[in-house]
Amino acid sequence: MPNDAPEPAGTLTYRDAVREALSVALREDPRVFLMGEDVGRYGGSYAVSKGLLAAFGPERIRDTPLCESTFVGAGIGAALGGMRPIVEVMTVNFSLLALDQIVNNAATLSHMSGGQISVPLVIRLATGAGRQLGAQHSHSLEGWYAHIPGLRIAVPATLDDARFMLAAALALPDPVLLFEHLYLYNMEGTLTEGLERVDLEHAAVRRTGRDVTLISYGWGLHKCLSAAAELAKEGIEAEVLDLRTLRPLDDAAIMASVRHTRRALIVDEGWRSGSLAAEIATRIVEQAFYELDAPVARLCSTEVPIPYAKHLEDAALPSPPRIAAAVRALIAPAGGG
Amino acid sequence: MNAPAAALLTQTHGLELLREMMRIRAFEDRCYQLYGQMKIRGFLHLYNGEEAIAVGALRALRAEDAIVATYREHGHALARGIPMNRVMAELFGKQTGCSGGRGGSMHLFDVSRKFYGGNAIVAGGLPIAVGLALAQKLRGETALTACFFGDGAVAEGEFHESLNLAALWKLPVLFLCENNLYAMGTALDRAQAETDISARAAAYRIDAAAVDAMDVLAVEAAVARAAQAVRGGAPAFLEMRTYRFRAHSMFDPQLYRDRAEVEAWQKKGPIITLTTRLKAQGLMREEDYQRLERECNAEVDSAVQFAERSPWEPLSDLERYVYAERRT
Ligand SMILES: Cc1ncc(C[n+]2csc(CCOP(=O)(O)OP(=O)(O)O)c2C)c(N)n1
Ligand SMILES: [Mg+2]
Numbered sequence: 001m002p003n004d005a006p007e008p009a010g011t012l013t014y015r016d017a018v019r020e021a022l023s024v025a026l027r028e029d030p031r032v033f034l035m036g037e038d039v040g041r042y043g044g045s046y047a048v049s050k051g052l053l054a055a056f057g058p059e060r061i062r063d064t065p066l067c068e069s070t071f072v073g074a075g076i077g078a079a080l081g082g083m084r085p086i087v088e089v090m091t092v093n094f095s096l097l098a099l100d101q102i103v104n105n106a107a108t109l110s111h112m113s114g115g116q117i118s119v120p121l122v123i124r125l126a127t128g129a130g131r132q133l134g135a136q137h138s139h140s141l142e143g144w145y146a147h148i149p150g151l152r153i154a155v156p157a158t159l160d161d162a163r164f165m166l167a168a169a170l171a172l173p174d175p176v177l178l179f180e181h182l183y184l185y186n187m188e189g190t191l192t193e194g195l196e197r198v199d200l201e202h203a204a205v206r207r208t209g210r211d212v213t214l215i216s217y218g219w220g221l222h223k224c225l226s227a228a229a230e231l232a233k234e235g236i237e238a239e240v241l242d243l244r245t246l247r248p249l250d251d252a253a254i255m256a257s258v259r260h261t262r263r264a265l266i267v268d269e270g271w272r273s274g275s276l277a278a279e280i281a282t283r284i285v286e287q288a289f290y291e292l293d294a295p296v297a298r299l300c301s302t303e304v305p306i307p308y309a310k311h312l313e314d315a316a317l318p319s320p321p322r323i324a325a326a327v328r329a330l331i332a333p334a335g336g337g
Numbered sequence: 338m339n340a341p342a343a344a345l346l347t348q349t350h351g352l353e354l355l356r357e358m359m360r361i362r363a364f365e366d367r368c369y370q371l372y373g374q375m376k377i378r379g380f381l382h383l384y385n386g387e388e389a390i391a392v393g394a395l396r397a398l399r400a401e402d403a404i405v406a407t408y409r410e411h412g413h414a415l416a417r418g419i420p421m422n423r424v425m426a427e428l429f430g431k432q433t434g435c436s437g438g439r440g441g442s443m444h445l446f447d448v449s450r451k452f453y454g455g456n457a458i459v460a461g462g463l464p465i466a467v468g469l470a471l472a473q474k475l476r477g478e479t480a481l482t483a484c485f486f487g488d489g490a491v492a493e494g495e496f497h498e499s500l501n502l503a504a505l506w507k508l509p510v511l512f513l514c515e516n517n518l519y520a521m522g523t524a525l526d527r528a529q530a531e532t533d534i535s536a537r538a539a540a541y542r543i544d545a546a547a548v549d550a551m552d553v554l555a556v557e558a559a560v561a562r563a564a565q566a567v568r569g570g571a572p573a574f575l576e577m578r579t580y581r582f583r584a585h586s587m588f589d590p591q592l593y594r595d596r597a598e599v600e601a602w603q604k605k606g607p608i609i610t611l612t613t614r615l616k617a618q619g620l621m622r623e624e625d626y627q628r629l630e631r632e633c634n635a636e637v638d639s640a641v642q643f644a645e646r647s648p649w650e651p652l653s654d655l656e657r658y659v660y661a662e663r664r665t
Pocket of ligand 2 (some may be wrong): 487489517519520
């Protein structure tokens with residue numbers, strides 16, 4: 001939807017970037033189609049697919065009934081049958097109704113069939129909290145999915161990744177889950193000039209620093225960047241690593257950064273117990289223990305169902321001030337010297 | 338129910354159907370023994386009593402049609418033409434098995450024959466069949482997808498979602514419900530408020546009928562008719578009324594049904610039914626039956642030898658195929 005105020009040339013939102021990625025994929029490959037709840041006439045519950053129905057028609061922009069398990073399973077079947085489906089699940093919370101298809105079928109068929117089958121399926125899901133949507137619409141379950149061998153999990157946090165990760169996912173023969181943080185859809189910016197593709201293997205250093213590595217993804221990345229800007233005023237230089245893919249995890253990039261800064265803080269909107277943050281912390285301890293100057297630290301969501309009231313929701317989530325505070329504690333431990 | 342198709346029966350046709358059912362029976366009976374000898378492990382669900390469904394249906398379908406089945410799928414795999422050696426080797430967990438030994442009894446795959454598995458999640462295959470059919474439709478293929486599942490699946494949400502979606506989108510899916518009256522130990526009427534399964538399918542505006550699945554000719558005729566309708570552009574549903582002669586799996590003491598009930602059904606089993614008819618019509622003698630039985634047993638013998646002699650997949654391959662090695 002055009003904004004009232006004229007925008008600087010090349011400015012777009014994250015939402016526009018995902019929509020552009022969808023348009024290009026649909027245009028370039030006749031096997032690609034998009035299906036999900038309200039992706040067509042409604043324009044997508046987060047307006048991502050707005051306008052695509054008019055451009056590509058109802059066969060390729062396919063509104064489904066409310067049946068997550070079956071339309072995700074149908075995506076798997078269509079992938080087996082030679083198509084390149086993109087399935088949109090409104091939010092990760094509703095993907096729980098499709099867990100069986102994702103975990104028992106998409107993730108297993110290649111291995112269980114001795115490599116005869118691959119499932120080139122892309123599932124897009126909105127994730128995350130921050131908009132006062134309450135406990136059934138605000139959870140960050142991407143870490144759960146990252147537990148599952150056979151799936152690939154990617155999280156576009158920048159406009160470039162929002163624009164190009166989809167093509168990278170479609171080019172892979174495996175099931176890929178792309179998590180779009182609902183807070184990012186309105187983020188504005190420009191694409192890197194000349195960029196044509198991205199990979200789904202490597203983490204990216206989004207800010208360099210020498211004192212501590214902030215490891216995050218999705219909206220957490222932006223919180224880390226704000227915290228890093230604050231910390232810089234105090235003379236603390238934080239390096240910020242955008243994981244980009246949660247499965248596989250780019251161990252090499254994580255360890256390279258941690259070896260350089262000797263301190264690590266993992267920032268994750270998921271909960272802490274049995275989490276992705278726990279996995280990353282463990283890997284750091286396993287691979288870089290003797291190079292650390294401080295224990296690995298984590299800042300995760302408070303272990304509660306995310307509440308509605310704004311002050312409670314804010315308090316439950318990692319925030320730039322809390323990230324900065326955690327960094328200060330790491331660098332100058334209370335009572336330390 | 339459909340009228341018996343006796344008039345259509347020729348000797349060759351009848352003997353071929355009989356042989357195919359006997360092959361499956363011989364295979365299943367041997368599996369039972371091999372389980373006792375610990376050659377086959379895990380869950381093993383035998384198809385005795387239900388052979389007419391796989392045999393009649395797969396004969397009526399085309400090689401281009403995709404198949405989705407359940408964990409009780411040895412019969413479907415054999416009737417689809419996956420070599421018995423490869424099915425037996427899979428049950429042994431050998432590398433020469435049709436899933437490389439990674440799937441076992443419940444997960445037979447042969448993509449070259451459009452056999453998309455053994456799915457061991459009750460009703461889990463229905464959405465996949467809907468998706469395969471969606472691909473067939475979008476690609477303008479003439480093929481359909483046949484999806485086999487049990488009466489137990491009717492209670493699952495995916496059954497209802499899948500029937501609705503297939504009907505709504507007019508997808509070429511043939512739903513084949515193998516109603517053997519039990520889901521493990523739960524009789525249909527203890528699980529379903531409405532036990533008329535085809536009526537429930539009809540509620541989704543899908544052409545649905547019930548078939549006496551102890552009569553392989555009735556199955557074949559019904560599937561041929563339904564397949565034609567499906568190729569015409571709408572899903573169809575057949576409730577195959579059948580009975581499982583053996584336990585649900587190898588861990589089932591069958592506390593939930595009487596011997597007498599089982600014996601009554603065995604008397605009208607699909608192999609006996611067809612044998613009686615062929616003999617009555619003078620199309621087969623007892624020697625012919627015995628010859629068929631010897632041939633089927635010999636095929637099973639050699640499948641067992643093949644499986645025994647086959648190698649195990651090397652441990653170094655354990656992590657292969659978690660992600661696809663081929664670009665698709
Ligand atoms: C979703 C799910 N729930 C439970 C089971 C355990 N289970 C395996 S087979 C079975 C009975 C299914 O009965 P039915 O669909 O009638 O098929 P049949 O075994 O009679 O061929 C059950 C409950 C399962 N495999 N999947
Ligand atoms: Mg049953």
